[in-house]
Amino acid sequence: xxxxxLVLPALLVCxxxxxxxxxxxxxxxxxxxxxxxxxxxxxxxxxxxxxMHLVDHSVSARSKxxxxxxxxFIDAICSGKIEIRNSADLPKLFSDKLNAHGWRVRFxxxxxxxxxxxxxxxxxxxxxxxKPTPRRRALKRAHGVxxxxxxxxxxxxxxxxxxxxxxxxxAQLEPSLVQLRATLPxxxxxxxxxxxxxxxxxxxxxxxxxxxVPFLPRKRVGRSGVARTATPLFASIHRxxxxxxxxxxxxxxxSVSNESIKYANALNAAATQLEQDPAARSAFIQQWxxxxxxxxxxxxxxxxxxxxxxxLMRWVVVVRx
Numbered sequence: 497x498x499x500x501x502l503v504l505p506a507l508l509v510c511x512x513x514x515x516x517x518x519x520x521x522x523x524x525x526x527x528x529x530x531x532x533x534x535x536x537x538x539x540x541x542x543x544x545x546x547x548m549h550l551v552d553h554s555v556s557a558r559s560k561x562x563x564x565x566x567x568x569f570i571d572a573i574c575s576g577k578i579e580i581r582n583s584a585d586l587p588k589l590f591s592d593k594l595n596a597h598g599w600r601v602r603f604x605x606x607x608x609x610x611x612x613x614x615x616x617x618x619x620x621x622x623x624x625x626x627k628p629t630p631r632r633r634a635l636k637r638a639h640g641v642x643x644x645x646x647x648x649x650x651x652x653x654x655x656x657x658x659x660x661x662x663x664x665x666x667a668q669l670e671p672s673l674v675q676l677r678a679t680l681p682x683x684x685x686x687x688x689x690x691x692x693x694x695x696x697x698x699x700x701x702x703x704x705x706x707x708x709v710p711f712l713p714r715k716r717v718g719r720s721g722v723a724r725t726a727t728p729l730f731a732s733i734h735r736x737x738x739x740x741x742x743x744x745x746x747x748x749x750x751s752v753s754n755e756s757i758k759y760a761n762a763l764n765a766a767a768t769q770l771e772q773d774p775a776a777r778s779a780f781i782q783q784w785x786x787x788x789x790x791x792x793x794x795x796x797x798x799x800x801x802x803x804x805x806x807x808l809m810r811w812v813v814v815v816r817x
Contacts, residue, residue, distance in 0.1 A: 524555045531599035532562055535589060537581045544577045554599075563604040566706070574716060574791045583764065586801035590706050603706065610700050613708050620726045621667055661690035661736070666727045673739040677747055685750065685816040690736070691728035692809050704729070707807045710799040716788040733811055740815050747815040756803040759810035763800035767793045 528551045529543070538544065543551075546568060554562045572578045580586070588594040594601045664672050680686055697704045711724040733752075741749050770776055770793050781789045802808040 524558075525551060527597045528554055528562055528599050531596040531601050532564075533581065534596040535581055535585045535594065535601060536578045538578055539576055544572060547572075547578070560598060561600040561602060563602055566603045566605050566609065566709075569603070570709075570791075570794065573794050574787050576786065576790060580794075580797065583767075583797040583801065586797065587805035590703065590801055590805045590807060592702070603702070605702055605705055609705050612712065613700065613705055616708070616712055617726045617729075620665060656685050656687070658687045658689065661688055661731065662728050663723075663725060664727060665725050666730050669727055669731060670735075670739060673736065674743075677740055677743070678745050680747060680815070680817045682817045685814055686747075688736070688740075688811075688813045688815070689755075690731060690811055690813075692731045692733050692811065693729050694807050694809065697729075697807060703807055707802050710795045710802070714788075714791060714795070716791045717784045728808065733809070737813070740813070747817060750814040750816050751812075752814075753812050755810045755812050756806075756808070760800040760803035763796050763803075767796035767800070770796070 532543075532547065532551065536547070538547075542548075547564075550562055550564065554560075573580065585594060589601065589603065592602050659676070661669065661672075676686065693704070693707060697707060708726075708729060711726065711728065713723075737749065737752070740747050770780060770789070777789065780792065784792070799808075803810060
């Protein structure tokens with residue numbers, strides 16, 4: 497048979513294959529975009545270029561997974577390129593369980609996040625220590641007196657006090673609780689509110705890093721009030737109860753309640769107010785600009801989602817002398 501007659505069937509087969517592939521890719525691409533659209537909405541007509549690149553890469557890889565860089569996610573929201581469509585999807589995103597239209601949407605964490613978290617934790621551990629004054633250095637040289645390596649922040653106790661442990665540096669937490677146990681006046685009670693992390697979060701795991709984000713220093717909003725500490729990520733409910741109710745001058749435990757859902761609702765309500773209350777919105781933007789305002793809203797719903805996902809837990813403990 498003349499080879500020329502074999503060329504035409506071969507070309508027809510190739511044309512059919514190309515046609516099938518070209519139809520499948522746009523279909524998969526649309527589904528990937530729909531999956532991404534379940535959580536994110538572009539603020540302009542078209543998606544930002546970097547997100548379309550993510551979709552195209554995911555479709556070509558046939559992975560059925562769109563991996564979004566956590567860094568670009570935060571930056572794109574704070575810069576106003578995209579918005580969160582429904583913050584109720586964040587707990588699934590944070591738990592690596594977000595699926596839509598047959599596709600999985602997940603966070604990708606670049607290696608720099610581990611260094612950021614480690615540096616922050618170490619910095620928080622040492623930042624509370626008292627720096628020696630010239631007078632103390634002189635005393636040490638003259639009398640061999642060692643510098644105190646701890647500075648326990650006295651807990652402000654009034655009758656029926658409410659104490660927030662999240663703002664006590666981790667290295668001071670146990671000494672502070674021992675101090676509370678020793679100094680709570682007879683006939684009075686103290687309410688302790690604090691956050692702990694779930695047992696399944698291991699240090700520097702993806703979920704641990706995601707859970708650390710709301711506590712890290714802000715890029716767009718300066719420090720206002722008391723800085724967040726690393727205590728919520730390392731504190732243990734069992735250890736706190738043990739320190740309060742065991743040993744000399746033990747306190748009586750009146751109640752322990754898990755307020756995680758209530759606390760998450762309060763955080764979401766604060767984000768809604770910051771968005772919908774004209775006075776609150778205007779005042780915040782005037783001080784921190786729009787990027788700072790977006791960052792604050794994002795961090796409120798982010799932290800709320802961590803409680804909803806079970807990565808963080810909020811506790812209220814009441815003890816009495």
